[in-house]
Amino acid sequence: MFEFANPKRFMDLSGTVLPWLAAVTGILLAVGLYLSFAAPPDYQQGDTVRIMFVHVPAAWVAMMGYGFMALASAIGLVNRHPLAEVAAKQAAPLGAVFTFLALVTGSLWGRPMWGTYWVWDGRLTSFLLLLFLYLGYIALWNAIENEARAARVAAILALVGIVNLPIIEFSVDWWTTLHQGESIFRKGGPRIAAVFLWPLATMALGYTGLFFTLLIIRMRTEILERRIRAAAMYSGT
Amino acid sequence: MARFLAMGGYAIFVWPAYGISALGVLAAILLTLRAYARAKAGAKAIAVTSPS
Numbered sequence: 001m002f003e004f005a006n007p008k009r010f011m012d013l014s015g016t017v018l019p020w021l022a023a024v025t026g027i028l029l030a031v032g033l034y035l036s037f038a039a040p041p042d043y044q045q046g047d048t049v050r051i052m053f054v055h056v057p058a059a060w061v062a063m064m065g066y067g068f069m070a071l072a073s074a075i076g077l078v079n080r081h082p083l084a085e086v087a088a089k090q091a092a093p094l095g096a097v098f099t100f101l102a103l104v105t106g107s108l109w110g111r112p113m114w115g116t117y118w119v120w121d122g123r124l125t126s127f128l129l130l131l132f133l134y135l136g137y138i139a140l141w142n143a144i145e146n147e148a149r150a151a152r153v154a155a156i157l158a159l160v161g162i163v164n165l166p167i168i169e170f171s172v173d174w175w176t177t178l179h180q181g182e183s184i185f186r187k188g189g190p191r192i193a194a195v196f197l198w199p200l201a202t203m204a205l206g207y208t209g210l211f212f213t214l215l216i217i218r219m220r221t222e223i224l225e226r227r228i229r230a231a232a233m234y235s236g237t
Numbered sequence: 238m239a240r241f242l243a244m245g246g247y248a249i250f251v252w253p254a255y256g257i258s259a260l261g262v263l264a265a266i267l268l269t270l271r272a273y274a275r276a277k278a279g280a281k282a283i284a285v286t287s288p289s
Binding site: 037048108 | 247251253265
């Protein structure tokens with residue numbers, strides 16, 4: 001795996017993959033958006049059910065992004081792999097955006113369905129902590145001048161924070177909450193009608209595609225910036 | 238059309254949810270592309286001044 005992971009190889013490979021990934025992502029998001037509004041209103045939730053199609057994918061990608069960031073951080077920490085460090089660093093701002101979107105759309109869904117924008121229960125509080133973990137991770141990178149040191153310290157925060165992922169996942173089983181339990185990835189299959197599952201799945205794939213499309217572009221950006229800095233140092237300017 | 242926009246009376250929740258999602262996604266795309274364009278221009282500049 002690592003032989004594909006040197007920056008030069010990454011630039012070649014990602015340059016080929018990028019336009020295709022971006023195109024597929026664009027199609028998924030367009031179709032997903034269409035399906036989101038073509039679906040009928042839910043018999044209990046009415047049209048607020050449409051909020052699910054932007055809320056749940058954002059939340060999934062926020063958690064998946066953190067898992068990715070922690071994994072890349074671990075590889076960076078153990079193997080001192082520069083590409084892994086770049087991947088972790090560039091995943092963080094994207095993860096923070098999706099976390100923010102999941103929180104805000106959830107709040108806008110909570111008000112009409114639960115009667116409140118916010119409640120300090122296990123699910124919502126642990127998800128807010130996810131946002132703070134992302135922001136803390138970004139702040140550490142910005143606060144430490146030395147790049148290698150920043151990568152190490154930030155990676156440790158990312159790894160410590162991974163304990164929050166199972167807390168988010170199981171919070172709805174462990175504590176009383178207004179948030180509904182797991183209805184998609186459960187034993188016996190999804191407990192949701194197909195007319196809602198299709199837009200949800202399409203949007204989820206679109207959001208995931210968007211995460212990786214932007215991640216690749218951001219990684220390419222950082223590799224170019226490092227080359228520019230190295231060239232500036234070499235020429236003494 | 239008016240019926241669609243009304244979202245069964247939940248317009249003030251559904252449309253802001255989609256609006257903020259669109260805004261967040263577009264901001265992420267624009268900021269990412271702007272930084273990428275800047276880095277590409279910078280890399281091109283050093284390729285011109287120091288051919289290696």
